[in-house]
Amino acid sequence: MSQSIETLSSDTLSQELAAIQQTGSKRIALLGTRHVPITHQQLIEMMTYALALGGNRVMTSGATGTNSAVIKGAMRADPNLLTVILPQSLERQPRESQDQLKQVIHLIESPENDNLSLGEASSICNREIISRCQQLICFAFHDSHTLLQTCHEAEEQRKLVTLFYFD
Numbered sequence: 749m750s751q752s753i754e755t756l757s758s759d760t761l762s763q764e765l766a767a768i769q770q771t772g773s774k775r776i777a778l779l780g781t782r783h784v785p786i787t788h789q790q791l792i793e794m795m796t797y798a799l800a801l802g803g804n805r806v807m808t809s810g811a812t813g814t815n816s817a818v819i820k821g822a823m824r825a826d827p828n829l830l831t832v833i834l835p836q837s838l839e840r841q842p843r844e845s846q847d848q849l850k851q852v853i854h855l856i857e858s859p860e861n862d863n864l865s866l867g868e869a870s871s872i873c874n875r876e877i878i879s880r881c882q883q884l885i886c887f888a889f890h891d892s893h894t895l896l897q898t899c900h901e902a903e904e905q906r907k908l909v910t911l912f913y914f915d
Contacts, residue, residue, distance in 0.1 A: 780814025780887030796821030
């Protein structure tokens with residue numbers, strides 16, 4: 749994010765032109781905070797539903813809030829287009845998420861991270877997700893350190909990043 753304005757503008761323009769010209773499906777990661785008002789969750793669910801109906805592969809992590817809304821939207825459109833990568837094993841996920849996650853066809857667990865804090869495991873998980881996607885859509889607050897770091901890392905990998913702030 750310390751790039752010059754000239755370089756940033758050129759890179760951003762190139763990314764946006766490439767995104768506009770791409771007519772096929774994309775691999776889109778949607779990540780965000782757990783603390784999302786229900787109306788925002790419904791909007792995220794509808795957006796994900798539309799993205800999946802358009803044939804895009806959708807990736808997210810497993811948790812309440814944003815990720816749960818992404819899972820609902822993608823499952824409603826086409827469960828085969830959804831991949832959920834967990835930061836830890838399924839058993840380490842919140843109880844309210846486990847039933848939903850058990851319905852996901854493409855579920856990747858990370859039991860090797862069970863001994864890490866959720867923050868550390870989430871950072872590793874988010875890196876894995878952005879390595880697999882072409883575009884990242886993120887929903888965060890200005891103090892969502894892990895999510896903002898994920899956006900920064902995605903930009904460094906020249907991924908198209910769209911960041912929505914709740915505050």
